[in-house]
Amino acid sequence: MALFIAKPDLEELRQHGEETYPFECCGVLLGRVDDVGGKRVHEVVRCSNQRTESPHNRYFIDPRELVGIQRRAHERELDIVGFYHSHPQHPARWSATDLEEAHWPGCSYVITSVMNGVATQTNSFDLVAEGESKSFQNEELHVE
Numbered sequence: 001m002a003l004f005i006a007k008p009d010l011e012e013l014r015q016h017g018e019e020t021y022p023f024e025c026c027g028v029l030l031g032r033v034d035d036v037g038g039k040r041v042h043e044v045v046r047c048s049n050q051r052t053e054s055p056h057n058r059y060f061i062d063p064r065e066l067v068g069i070q071r072r073a074h075e076r077e078l079d080i081v082g083f084y085h086s087h088p089q090h091p092a093r094w095s096a097t098d099l100e101e102a103h104w105p106g107c108s109y110v111i112t113s114v115m116n117g118v119a120t121q122t123n124s125f126d127l128v129a130e131g132e133s134k135s136f137q138n139e140e141l142h143v144e
């Protein structure tokens, strides 16, 4: 799979990570899955990081906030195609905790590294579920 995102939307989620530095930001990507399995982002929705314990390396989206976002997506005939968060002072690679807390197979998990308050690398990973196990696979991030 691949994730397609417009440059302003990419800048929006990267900027969010700079604003919340040195804490993690998090949010949801609304869009559509096309016929050949690519995911296209139509809207970036910011969430407040509800993780009060170590918000510098953990994130948590309030389920009630997520329900509201899902409702808004359906009204606009969009789906949740991914989630994003930032890694302050860490590389844009998923952690064991990220995998453990990822529950949406088929969705993209976008991670931006923020070094000294400046967004650097952004990578996308596809959550793949096989039976009981799940894994992250590197995913192409197409900026349009």
Ligand SMILES: [Zn+2]
Pocket: 085, 086, 087, 094, 095, 098, 111
């Ligand atoms: Zn993470």
